[in-house]
Amino acid sequence: MIKKLKLNKAVWLLILGVLIMVIAQILDAAHTRGGKTLLAVAGVLFITGAFMLLYPVLFAKKIDEQGKDIVELTPVGDNPTSVEKDSETD
Numbered sequence: 001m002i003k004k005l006k007l008n009k010a011v012w013l014l015i016l017g018v019l020i021m022v023i024a025q026i027l028d029a030a031h032t033r034g035g036k037t038l039l040a041v042a043g044v045l046f047i048t049g050a051f052m053l054l055y056p057v058l059f060a061k062k063i064d065e066q067g068k069d070i071v072e073l074t075p076v077g078d079n080p081t082s083v084e085k086d087s088e089t090d
Contacts, residue, residue, distance in 0.1 A: 010052035017045035 024038035 007053060007056070010049045013045050013049035013052065017042045017049060020045065 020038050021042040024035050024042060027035035027038065
């Protein structure tokens, strides 16, 4: 599902944010310069990743189907679970 909705970049941003945050905490414990800057960069990566995760949900198409409002998240590529209806009925 993550691959179908193009959320790979958001997940990588969150992972990179965690790694940079760990490095920032190590630098802060050693009292070296740059720890607070790295912590700010990690925060920006977290916020950007969170917005990228929410984007498909917030801007999805709303479809009215039999009186119900549903949200359709259309993945990129083929949908292997789609069921084709037969034109022949007996």
